[in-house]
Amino acid sequence: MSALKIGDRIPNFTLPSATGETVNIEDFIGKKSLVIYFYPKDDTPGCTAESCAFRDSYEVFTDAGAEVIGISGDSPESHQKFAQKYNLPFILLSDQGNKVRKLFGVPSTLFILPGRVTYVIDKEGIVKHIFDSMLDFKAHVDEAIKTIKSM
Template identity: 70%
Template structure:
C-alpha cells in the first residue's frame, strides 16, 4: 500500500524516544503533522535531514505543525540521537517497519528503508508527499512550502 496525496493518513501508535506512546490521532483537529520516515539514526544523510528539521522547527511550530521522525531504530537509539543533535521533536520507533510499510515509505530495490516525508493536515488528510533519498534539505523546504500554501487557503 502506498499513501498518496488526498488519502487519509493511517493512524498508528508507536513508542517515542522519551518512552511515551504517540498516536497520529493525538494531533487530529489540533495540528498539522510533518511525518518523515528516515533510514537510520546517526548516519550522515539522516543526521543532515534531522538537523535541517531541527533548524526550522520553530518555523514549523509557527505554521501550526508538529514534526515527527520515524525509523526502525529503538527508542534508546532515538534518545541518544536526539540528545546528541539537540533534536526538539518526536522520534518514533517503528521496529519491524510496520508503519513504514503501511505508508509505502520503502526504498527502490528494497535495499534501504526509504526517506519519505508526508505533510498531513489537521483533519488527517495527506496534502503532500516528498520522496528523495539524497535531497535531505528538500524534505524540509517542500514541507514548509506546503504548510504555507495550506495556511493561505
C-alpha cells in the same frame, strides 16, 4: 497495502517515542498539521543532515501550527541518544519491524535500505504533499515548509 497518495487519510498508528512514552497519531488529528518524515537510520550522515535541517527550521513549523515527527526502525534508546546528540526538539518514533512504514507504503531503496519520504498532513489527517528523495535531504524540509505555509 498500497502507498498513500495525496488526498488519502493517514492510517491510525501508535508507536513508542524516544522518551519512552507511547504516541498515538490520532491525538494530533483535529489539533495540528503534521510533517511526518521517514528516514533510514539514526546518526548516519544523510539522516543526521535531514534531522538537523528539520531542527533548524522547527520554529517555522510550530509557528505555522504543525508538529514534526521523525520515524525510523531504530529503538527508542537509539532515538534518545540521537535526539540528545543533535538537540532535536521534535518527536522521534520507533517503528521497529517497519509496520508503520509499510502502512504508509514507504518504498525501500535497492530493496534493502528503508526509504526517505516526507508527508505533510493537514489537521484533518489528509495527506497534502509527499516528497521522496534519498539524497536531497534539505529539500525534504524546504518542500514541507512550502506546503505548510500554503495550507
